[in-house]
Amino acid sequence: xxxxxxxxTIGETGILHGLTDWHSHILPGVDDGLRSMEDSLDALSLYxxxxxxxxxxxxxxxxxxxxxxxxxxxxxxxxxxxxKGPLRLYLxxxxxxxxxxxxxxxxxxxxxxxxxxxxxxxxxxYYNPPAGLVEILKSIxxxxxxxxxxxxxxxxxxxxxxxxxxxxxxxRLQLNLCSLVGMYxxxxxxxxFRLLRKGxxxxxxxxxxxxxxxxxxxxxxxxxxxxxxNLSKTDFLTTI
Numbered sequence: 001x002x003x004x005x006x007x008x009t010i011g012e013t014g015i016l017h018g019l020t021d022w023h024s025h026i027l028p029g030v031d032d033g034l035r036s037m038e039d040s041l042d043a044l045s046l047y048x049x050x051x052x053x054x055x056x057x058x059x060x061x062x063x064x065x066x067x068x069x070x071x072x073x074x075x076x077x078x079x080x081x082x083x084k085g086p087l088r089l090y091l092x093x094x095x096x097x098x099x100x101x102x103x104x105x106x107x108x109x110x111x112x113x114x115x116x117x118x119x120x121x122x123x124x125x126y127y128n129p130p131a132g133l134v135e136i137l138k139s140i141x142x143x144x145x146x147x148x149x150x151x152x153x154x155x156x157x158x159x160x161x162x163x164x165x166x167x168x169x170x171x172r173l174q175l176n177l178c179s180l181v182g183m184y185x186x187x188x189x190x191x192x193f194r195l196l197r198k199g200x201x202x203x204x205x206x207x208x209x210x211x212x213x214x215x216x217x218x219x220x221x222x223x224x225x226x227x228x229x230n231l232s233k234t235d236f237l238t239t240i
Contacts, residue, residue, distance in 0.1 A: 016218075017051030022113065023058050023094065023121060023150055023174055023205025027075055030067055031060040033209045037082055044087055046214055054088040056113060056205070058121055061104070062096030069093075069109050094121045094150055097130045105143055113148060121174065123150040129157060137171060151176040151207060153192040154184055163200055175201040178213055181220040 025033025028040040047055060057076060061067045076091040083089065093111040095101045101122070104110055113119040120140055124130055140147045152163060152173045163173070178184065179192035195201060208214055 014051060019050075019052045019204070020054040020056070021047070021052055021206050021208070022056050022203040023176070024055055024208045025057075025059060025094075026055065026208060027057040027059045027072065027079060027091070030072060030075055031065050033059065034211075037079065039211060040079060041083060043208060043211055043214065044083055044085060044089075046211070046218075047087055048085055050218060052087065054090065056090045056092050058092045058094040058113070058205075060096070061093045061100070061111075063098050063100045066100055067093070069104075069111055072111060090115070092121060094123055097122050097124055097133065097136045102136065102139070105139060108143070110145075112145060118144070119146045119148050119172070121148050121150050124155060126154050127156050129155075134169075137166075137169065141170065146170065146172060148172045148174055148203070150174050150205075151179065153179050153188050153195055160194065163195060167200055172202040173200050175204045176207045177204055178207060178217055181217055183213065183216060 024043075025031055026040050026043050028034050028037050034040050034043060044055070057079075059065075059067055059072055072091065072093065076089075080089055091111055092113040095104070095110075110120060113121045122140070124133065130136060137147050147170075149166065149171055152158060152166070153176065166173070173195065175192060175196065176184075179188050180196075182189045206214065206217065
């Protein structure tokens, strides 16, 4: 049965032990995420206490936040030098599918997700798809990458038929854990659970922008104890 809730808070149950956080905005001072190195180190310390094992830092890259690839690599090197703990840290980016992304894709000027370097974490506006969404997704695959759509449960313009079509076309979906605890509202929460029950999600992430988000997440009491078994059973999880 899907709805099996553990007693205690998420932080107390150990449900996050061994988790890979595939989507976070912990890299300091580069987007609307954490601003200071101190805050980033505090976040990583909290991750350690929860038993999280790996963290992918995925700063925004979009026309409004045109982070240069080399600048992000330099900032990541600074964080890795400052952090002395056991977490495995990796750098990728979250790309808005806009004109800047299309130029970066043509130039192969990208920070892919996964140690295989073959996946791109992409997003759209929450309210409207970009012009030519299907064509952009096809261009990602033509370039030799697999698109991973960030937090699809938050896209108000998408319904279950849209998600099914995305899955059929080879697009993978990333769940925001905070969606499951109602951080973005009841409708997003309901949609997240529907997608999870169908096994549409391949990976999970916190999408952490503020330390308060992690506090809210870990102090929530009602989250399915068998949540991760409903992730897609594909080679994607082992080959990303």
